[in-house]
Amino acid sequence: MSHPDPGFVSMSFDSDTQRKIVSHQRTWSPYVDNGGTVLALAGRDYAIVAADTRLSVGFSIPSRNFTKIVQLTDQAVLASAGMGADRQYLHKILRSRLEIYRYQHQKEMSLGAIAQLLSNTLYSRRFFPIYAFNVLGGIDANTGEGFVFGYDAIGSFEKVKVVCSGSGQTLVQPVLDQQLAGRQKYDVPDDQRMASLSLAEAIELTRDVFNSAAERDILTGDALELYAVTASGVRCERFELRRD
Amino acid sequence: MAGVGSGYDLTTTTFSPEGRVYQVEYATKAVEQSGTVIGIRCVDGVVLAVENLRGVKLLRPDSLRRIFAVDRHIGIAVAGIGPDGRHMVGRARSEAQNYRSVYAEEIPPSLLAERLASYAHVYSLYWHVRPFGCTILIGGWDASQGPCLYVVEPDGSGYKYRAYANGKGRTAVRTALNKLNFEQLTCTSAVQEIARMIHQSRDIAKDKPYELEMAWISEASDHKFARVPGALVVSSRQAVEEEPQQMETGGSTASADRGETPSTSTHIMEES
Amino acid sequence: MIETPTHTTEPIVTGSSVLGVQCVDGVVLACDTLASYGSLARFQRITRLHQPAPGVVIAGGGEYSDLQQLFRITDNIFRQEFCQEDGYELSPRALHSYLARVLYGRRSRMDPLYNSLAVAGKGRFLGCIDLYGTAFESEAVATGIGALLALPLIRKQWHAALAMDEGVRLLEECLRVLYYRDCRALRSVQVAKVSDSGEVLISEPYELSNLQWKVAQAAEEV
Numbered sequence: 239m240s241h242p243d244p245g246f247v248s249m250s251f252d253s254d255t256q257r258k259i260v261s262h263q264r265t266w267s268p269y270v271d272n273g274g275t276v277l278a279l280a281g282r283d284y285a286i287v288a289a290d291t292r293l294s295v296g297f298s299i300p301s302r303n304f305t306k307i308v309q310l311t312d313q314a315v316l317a318s319a320g321m322g323a324d325r326q327y328l329h330k331i332l333r334s335r336l337e338i339y340r341y342q343h344q345k346e347m348s349l350g351a352i353a354q355l356l357s358n359t360l361y362s363r364r365f366f367p368i369y370a371f372n373v374l375g376g377i378d379a380n381t382g383e384g385f386v387f388g389y390d391a392i393g394s395f396e397k398v399k400v401v402c403s404g405s406g407q408t409l410v411q412p413v414l415d416q417q418l419a420g421r422q423k424y425d426v427p428d429d430q431r432m433a434s435l436s437l438a439e440a441i442e443l444t445r446d447v448f449n450s451a452a453e454r455d456i457l458t459g460d461a462l463e464l465y466a467v468t469a470s471g472v473r474c475e476r477f478e479l480r481r482d
Numbered sequence: 483m484a485g486v487g488s489g490y491d492l493t494t495t496t497f498s499p500e501g502r503v504y505q506v507e508y509a510t511k512a513v514e515q516s517g518t519v520i521g522i523r524c525v526d527g528v529v530l531a532v533e534n535l536r537g538v539k540l541l542r543p544d545s546l547r548r549i550f551a552v553d554r555h556i557g558i559a560v561a562g563i564g565p566d567g568r569h570m571v572g573r574a575r576s577e578a579q580n581y582r583s584v585y586a587e588e589i590p591p592s593l594l595a596e597r598l599a600s601y602a603h604v605y606s607l608y609w610h611v612r613p614f615g616c617t618i619l620i621g622g623w624d625a626s627q628g629p630c631l632y633v634v635e636p637d638g639s640g641y642k643y644r645a646y647a648n649g650k651g652r653t654a655v656r657t658a659l660n661k662l663n664f665e666q667l668t669c670t671s672a673v674q675e676i677a678r679m680i681h682q683s684r685d686i687a688k689d690k691p692y693e694l695e696m697a698w699i700s701e702a703s704d705h706k707f708a709r710v711p712g713a714l715v716v717s718s719r720q721a722v723e724e725e726p727q728q729m730e731t732g733g734s735t736a737s738a739d740r741g742e743t744p745s746t747s748t749h750i751m752e753e754s
Numbered sequence: 755m756i757e758t759p760t761h762t763t764e765p766i767v768t769g770s771s772v773l774g775v776q777c778v779d780g781v782v783l784a785c786d787t788l789a790s791y792g793s794l795a796r797f798q799r800i801t802r803l804h805q806p807a808p809g810v811v812i813a814g815g816g817e818y819s820d821l822q823q824l825f826r827i828t829d830n831i832f833r834q835e836f837c838q839e840d841g842y843e844l845s846p847r848a849l850h851s852y853l854a855r856v857l858y859g860r861r862s863r864m865d866p867l868y869n870s871l872a873v874a875g876k877g878r879f880l881g882c883i884d885l886y887g888t889a890f891e892s893e894a895v896a897t898g899i900g901a902l903l904a905l906p907l908i909r910k911q912w913h914a915a916l917a918m919d920e921g922v923r924l925l926e927e928c929l930r931v932l933y934y935r936d937c938r939a940l941r942s943v944q945v946a947k948v949s950d951s952g953e954v955l956i957s958e959p960y961e962l963s964n965l966q967w968k969v970a971q972a973a974e975e976v
Binding site: 270321322 | 763764854858861862864866882884886887888889890892895901902905
């Protein structure tokens with residue numbers, strides 16, 4: 239990363255001092271990885287958004303009850319892994335943007351619109367990224383069908399049926415692929431496999447993968463928060479996970 | 483342009499041949515039309531009071547205040563144009579905060595008065611600004627000197643007073659203030675005196691109803707700015723309003739004076 | 755022109771751990787009274803606890819100059835609050851959120867306030883903020899080395915019926931452990947108690963008692 243002022247490097251200080259000044263300024267990073275795993279999964283008439291509640295800094299756990307999930311509307315729930323402070327900020331501004339939308343349009347923002355808004359918000363910080371890995375889940379207001387969106391930190395996103403992000407991603411995503419996406423590839427057509435997964439089965443699967451992630455990933459654990467979005471609203475459930 | 487100023491009153495940058503700056507004098511006129519404002523320095527604190535005229539009956543009590551906290555130990559009462567006064571209060575608050583950030587101490591009221599006077603003065607020097615249409619009464623508690631009262635006028639002058647009054651009822655009130663014994667006057671009795679003075683300066687037939695707004699920085703309030711307890715204000719006011727026409731003569735002269743004669747300079751200025 | 759660094763990216767004069775625990779009748783905060791200059795125990799009688807308004811106490815570790823700046827900032831908002839006279843008062847939770855925004859804003863400008871804070875307030879409020887602006891509420895908080903040494907101890911002994919006096923003793927025990935093991939800790943400590951109703955009691959600095967160094971002797975003999 240070069241200094242915005244090109245004259246910065248050749249100055250009255252000798253190059254050694256120069257280097258020290260520059261390196262001194264660079265020892266501090268504005269980022270910290272607070273870990274955690276988030277997951278979103280969509281069925282025919284529901285969506286699940288789930289995350290663990292651990293906040294890690296290195297090997298220590300400052301909080302065992304730090305929520306990663308925010309309910310944005312009655313039809314959309316967002317979960318973010320990554321840096322705690324950044325996601326608190328992201329959740330705060332998204333909620334306020336949604337509030338303004340509500341006042342201006344006299345209705346809730348649709349799931350697709352929220353997905354685009356989130357992408358735009360992340361991309362607006364393309365060169366100082368918000369260190370958050372988001373999964374957005376919800377149901378389509380018109381059809382009632384569940385959808386989820388997976389993001390990277392700078393706003394690329396994809397509309398899918400199931401996605402996992404965060405520190406447990408490498409443990410969880412393959413299982414999800416095998417259980418859901420993989421099966422649909424060989425056995426049954428896409429939509430039908432996901433469509434036949436009931437909400438209860440999906441919750442079971444979610445609990446299983448989080449328990450599995452907590453077994454091996456030290457940044458995931460303490461408790462699982464699970465939001466189930468259906469036509470009748472959003473339901474939040476909580477399950478204990480390993481605390482070690 | 484054949485008015486009073488005869489062309490010399492268009493900006494503050496023009497003196498009249500008699501050496502007057504008309505724009506500033508007009509600003510003082512704005513102050514004189516205000517509801518009566520009184521400040522008294524007592525032995526145990528300083529009291530600020532405003533006859534807050536209520537022309538509009540739908541106004542809620544306590545709205546459109548004219549007394550403001552500037553810091554924990556200083557309050558300001560405004561006579562004249564309210565918004566001009568609020569601007570001065572805003573300036574006073576930032577001066578107080580700035581002083582604290584530099585010296586880690588509360589700003590002495592004397593210094594605040596000096597700075598606000600300089601600030602007001604600047605608005606009498608340029609054609610593109612108008613003077614403040616307000617006189618502000620600064621009541622404060624000085625760490626070394628105790629309670630004190632300063633007044634900053636639209637022309638940018640600032641004085642230290644024992645007691646001060648301005649606004650519609652000023653003539654009668656100033657006469658009454660002259661009769662007080664400041665060596666013994668306590669805040670509580672000052673509150674009662676003020677209620678009487680304001681009541682007697684009014685012409686019940688003509689004047690709009692008023693709300694009596696009072697604040698003090700006193701020993702009772704732990705040397706901090708505080709509103710005078712509502713019960714005390716109400717009882718003081720009731721006491722004078724229920725008095726039979728006892729002070730009738732004084733009352734009628736007061737209402738005759740009201741808002742007519744310009745200042746005859748009967749302020750009680752402190753010799754230092 | 756050369757730009758000299760104007761941002762704190764490395765603290766100079768620093769305070770160590772801050773501890774806090776939620777009790778059944780209030781909240782307790784504790785820390786020592788040292789501000790170190792590197793490994794030098796430079797300022798031994800400074801206070802890292804601050805009460806900006808009735809019913810709120812802030813305690814902080816990290817760069818001491820930044821901490822004083824934060825104390826001034828909080829003093830100013832409460833002074834503005836006083837002048838407002840609108841009948842509202844800033845709750846401890848609101849202050850906690852505000853400070854989190856301040857710290858997050860500074861880290862986002864790459865000019866962090868190098869502190870970790872604990873905020874305690876009436877209504878049994880206890881929150882924690884770090885230099886990145888990560889903020890949360892918790893029944894037990896510990897910053898710095900305290901997060902490693904003291905937090906497990908507090909969590910282990912914490913229970914919902916913990917009284918404030920027990921809380922004080924618990925935190926004293928943690929400070930003792932820190933004094934044994936944290937090279938940047940001091941024997942002189944301060945404790946703040948904030949009751950449910952907002953009564954605040956900040957102790958004068960006092961020395962930890964019952965220190966036990968026999969173990970060190972034993973180690974020498976081995």
